[in-house]
Amino acid sequence: MSRILVVEDEQHQRELYAMELEDDGYEVEQASNGKEAVEKVKNNKYDLVILDIRMPEMDGIEALGKILSRDKKIPIIIYTAYSNYKSNFMTWTADAYVTKSSNLDELKNKIKEILSSRSV
Amino acid sequence: MINRRLLIQFLFYVPDIILGSILYFLHHEDYFSSGMINYIILILIVYLAVKVLLHIWVYKVFVINQIESVRRYIHNFKKGKFSLKENELRGQRYLSEIINELTDVGRHFENMVASQKDEIDKFKEFYNNIVLSVSSYFLVINQKNEIIFANKSFSTNFNLANEDIVNNSISDLFYFSGGKIADAIENVKKKGESIVLRQTRLLSKNRIAIIADVKISRITMQGENQIVLVMDDITSKCRKDYQISLISQISESIQKDDEIDRVLFSILTAVTSGSGLGFNRAMLFLYDLASETLDGKMAVGPDSIEEAVQIWGAVQGEKIDIVKKMEDYSPGDRKGGFFLEQVLSKHYKYTSDALFVKVLKEQRAYHIKDAWNDTRVDPDTREFVGVGEFIAVPLVAGNRSIGIIVADNKYNHAPIWQDNIELLSIFTVQAALSIESCKSLTTVRNQMEKIKLRQDAIVESEKMAAVGRIAAHIAHEIRNPLVTVGGYAQRIIQTVNKGLKNPESIKNAASVILKESERLEKILSNVMDFTRPSPYIREFNNLNEIINDTVSLLQNVFQERKITIQLFLEKEIPLVKSDFNQLKQVMLNLVQNAMDATPQDGVIKISTEIDGDKVIIRVKDTGSGIDEDHLKNLFEPFFTTKVTGVGLGLAVVRKIINDHNGEITAVNNPEGGAEFRIILPVPI
Ligand SMILES: Nc1ncnc2c1ncn2[C@@H]1O[C@H](COP(=O)(O)OP(=O)(O)OP(=O)(O)O)[C@@H](O)[C@H]1O
Ligand SMILES: [Mg+2]
Numbered sequence: 001m002s003r004i005l006v007v008e009d010e011q012h013q014r015e016l017y018a019m020e021l022e023d024d025g026y027e028v029e030q031a032s033n034g035k036e037a038v039e040k041v042k043n044n045k046y047d048l049v050i051l052d053i054r055m056p057e058m059d060g061i062e063a064l065g066k067i068l069s070r071d072k073k074i075p076i077i078i079y080t081a082y083s084n085y086k087s088n089f090m091t092w093t094a095d096a097y098v099t100k101s102s103n104l105d106e107l108k109n110k111i112k113e114i115l116s117s118r119s120v
Numbered sequence: 121m122i123n124r125r126l127l128i129q130f131l132f133y134v135p136d137i138i139l140g141s142i143l144y145f146l147h148h149e150d151y152f153s154s155g156m157i158n159y160i161i162l163i164l165i166v167y168l169a170v171k172v173l174l175h176i177w178v179y180k181v182f183v184i185n186q187i188e189s190v191r192r193y194i195h196n197f198k199k200g201k202f203s204l205k206e207n208e209l210r211g212q213r214y215l216s217e218i219i220n221e222l223t224d225v226g227r228h229f230e231n232m233v234a235s236q237k238d239e240i241d242k243f244k245e246f247y248n249n250i251v252l253s254v255s256s257y258f259l260v261i262n263q264k265n266e267i268i269f270a271n272k273s274f275s276t277n278f279n280l281a282n283e284d285i286v287n288n289s290i291s292d293l294f295y296f297s298g299g300k301i302a303d304a305i306e307n308v309k310k311k312g313e314s315i316v317l318r319q320t321r322l323l324s325k326n327r328i329a330i331i332a333d334v335k336i337s338r339i340t341m342q343g344e345n346q347i348v349l350v351m352d353d354i355t356s357k358c359r360k361d362y363q364i365s366l367i368s369q370i371s372e373s374i375q376k377d378d379e380i381d382r383v384l385f386s387i388l389t390a391v392t393s394g395s396g397l398g399f400n401r402a403m404l405f406l407y408d409l410a411s412e413t414l415d416g417k418m419a420v421g422p423d424s425i426e427e428a429v430q431i432w433g434a435v436q437g438e439k440i441d442i443v444k445k446m447e448d449y450s451p452g453d454r455k456g457g458f459f460l461e462q463v464l465s466k467h468y469k470y471t472s473d474a475l476f477v478k479v480l481k482e483q484r485a486y487h488i489k490d491a492w493n494d495t496r497v498d499p500d501t502r503e504f505v506g507v508g509e510f511i512a513v514p515l516v517a518g519n520r521s522i523g524i525i526v527a528d529n530k531y532n533h534a535p536i537w538q539d540n541i542e543l544l545s546i547f548t549v550q551a552a553l554s555i556e557s558c559k560s561l562t563t564v565r566n567q568m569e570k571i572k573l574r575q576d577a578i579v580e581s582e583k584m585a586a587v588g589r590i591a592a593h594i595a596h597e598i599r600n601p602l603v604t605v606g607g608y609a610q611r612i613i614q615t616v617n618k619g620l621k622n623p624e625s626i627k628n629a630a631s632v633i634l635k636e637s638e639r640l641e642k643i644l645s646n647v648m649d650f651t652r653p654s655p656y657i658r659e660f661n662n663l664n665e666i667i668n669d670t671v672s673l674l675q676n677v678f679q680e681r682k683i684t685i686q687l688f689l690e691k692e693i694p695l696v697k698s699d700f701n702q703l704k705q706v707m708l709n710l711v712q713n714a715m716d717a718t719p720q721d722g723v724i725k726i727s728t729e730i731d732g733d734k735v736i737i738r739v740k741d742t743g744s745g746i747d748e749d750h751l752k753n754l755f756e757p758f759f760t761t762k763v764t765g766v767g768l769g770l771a772v773v774r775k776i777i778n779d780h781n782g783e784i785t786a787v788n789n790p791e792g793g794a795e796f797r798i799i800l801p802v803p804i
Binding site for chain 1: 599600602603604605606607608609610611632635636
């Protein structure tokens with residue numbers, strides 16, 4: 001069973017993703033900002049990280065760098081309301097960039113795709 | 121004191137007295153008997169012996185000792201000690217007189233020699249001073265033409281260390297010294313007669329130019345002939361002449377000019393004008409690094425003999441101010457003469473062995489006297505120039521050849537004198553520098569143009585980025601609650617679709633949707649606030665309170681940035697009909713801008729005052745002030761000079777003040793810094 005870390009400052013959204021992903025059979029943990037996420041990655045092993053960009057304390061872009069400097073191979077999906085960071089080189093190091101939507105299908109597909117490609 | 125002489129003389133006679141008295145005694149007593157004769161003979165023998173001994177003794181004591189003294193004296197005399205110890209020759213009056221006389225002579229000689237030495241030393245110093253430090257330059261050259269001595273003035277003036285001079289030849293130190301000076305030196309070597317070269321132009325290899333009268337003469341030092349060059353620097357004397365001379369005027373004006381074509385034209389005008397160098401024609405080629413070709417760039421001179429005659433007629437008739445004419449020249453009116461066209465179409469490959477390329481490569485002037493037969497001239501050049509005698513000089517800037525100038529007297533066939541060549545060569549040094557500086561100026565200008573364009577583009581894109589940022593910000597603000605609402609709604613649908621009876625989860629989702637909808641509404645009303653035509657104002661506020669509130673909010677920031685804030689608030693200020701939060705926004709924006717413009721230890725002053733039925737708020741800072749050009753744009757939305765600015769601060773301020781029926785103006789303080797003044801009406 002894959003372990004996913006959801007990093008999102010909006011509580012309702014975070015919980016929604018957790019519920020949805022657990023329903024799909026993933027084990028989900030939550031972090032409410034970049035700092036927490038970096039801490040968690042340091043102490044646990046995850047198969048995938050879902051990262052919001054705008055968060056208090058430490059934003060997603062900074063967290064992205066910190067997480068990758070710790071573990072280069074860990075897959076990361078940027079999931080944000082901003083669409084304009086997609087072409088920004090700051091996010092190139094992420095495995096995928098998905099713009100937030102009330103329809104979670106795109107996110108779920110990306111997760112499946114990345115995890116299956118990794119497990120091969 | 122007993123007289124030694126007398127005593128000695130007395131001693132001499134002692135034996136005589138004794139002998140006499142014995143004989144006298146014998147004569148009286150009649151002792152001359154035959155038996156006594158033996159005694160008498162014995163006495164005589166003793167007498168003689170004593171006498172001899174006495175003589176020997178006296179000789180030893182007096183003569184030998186005296187001679188010893190004299191010898192010692194002479195010995196000292198030889199060493200230059202002219203003194204006589206009194207007791208040594210005591211009693212020897214004659215001898216000591218002679219010796220005294222000798223001593224006097226010795227002393228006299230000593231004085232003579234001493235004063236001579238002084239004289240010689242003085243003389244030597246005098247000479248050294250002259251040779252080493254007279255303002256004339258002084259060079260001594262040996263038979264092999266190597267410099268063996270240079271005086272201080274020379275090395276100082278030409279900024280050369282002694283080792284740069286000694287063992288070098290004149291042509292190692294000076295440009296163009298091969299001609300006149302070298303000839304003169306050879307002449308002096310052969311004939312021994314001195315030569316003076318008047319007003320010789322000298323340009324040292326480190327580009328120090330002087331005009332000097334050079335006197336060349338031959339001296340013989342320890343059997344070897346040497347050549348002495350004395351150069352009297354008359355540069356400053358000539359400077360005045362030179363200054364009024366056309367060349368210098370032209371040199372100066374080309375140094376100031378930055379239009380490359382005009383510089384080139386000016387240079388060639390100087391080369392061809394009668395009061396300049398006076399060549400009939402001149403052409404200029406520049407080396408193009410990119411294409412590796414030597415390209416014809418400019419030419420000055422008549423196309424035909426008829427034109428030449430006409431021009432000279434005109435020049436002689438009315439004294440044309442050539443410098444003036446040059447200044448009037450604009451690149452547009454390059455007269456498309458045949459000669460110019462011909463030159464402009466000339467391009468020599470750097471790899472070719474054309475004469476002009478040789479001049480460029482070797483950085484050396486070529487004076488061709490008979491182009492038709494001179495093997496150094498390639499056929500193409502021969503045909504192109506079309507004249508027997510011409511001169512081609514390199515344009516050298518720094519150590520690099522940047523081009524060449526070719527000049528000839530095609531029309532009057534006047535011979536080209538060494539003088540002219542030297543002058544042209546000196547002039548080309550200045551010309552090359554002018555071309556270089558003009559070129560680099562042009563490059564700099566192009567570069568600046570490019571940078572400015574790029575900067576404009578950056579500013580433009582910054583602005584677009586700012587707009588984008590705002591849009592992104594709003595989008596983000598709205599998208600987030602929307603995503604949440606949609607997400608939970610989706611979840612409810614799924615729950616129902618799957619037939620799950622989970623009222624708790626549905627209720628949860630619905631309450632999230634509700635909350636997020638409220639949030640959305642709030643965001644929208646905030647956005648509306650910004651764009652709403654005018655707020656509905658019903659409060660009455662004390663402006664001082666608003667200011668105090670704003671300042672206390674920013675207190676930490678002031679401290680952090682070491683900015684002092686001073687308040688001059690009118691106590692009796694009337695209440696103004698206003699929106700507290702909006703006016704606070706105004707103050708915040710103004711103070712924020714003031715802080716941005718103010719360096720550390722700056723001061724921001726805020727004051728309120730009453731002016732009839734109006735109140736005035738001033739925000740003054742000690743910062744950079746506002747560019748005059750920007751004053752009119754300041755309040756436009758998105759106008760900003762800051763890299764990270766959005767340019768909405770003052771736009772919002774103006775909107776709010778307008779909504780309050782007030783006015784806002786910005787001025788620069790005469791003592792520096794900016795001042796923003798808000799006027800608000802007091803309700804009656
Ligand atoms: N006190 C001041 N001193 C000097 N220049 C000022 C001052 N206040 C404003 N300006 C100039 O006016 C421009 C516009 O100011 P404005 O507040 O509208 O935008 P901004 O400060 O650049 O960006 P922001 O939207 O973040 O406030 C500034 O960029 C600055 O050049
Ligand atoms: Mg501002």
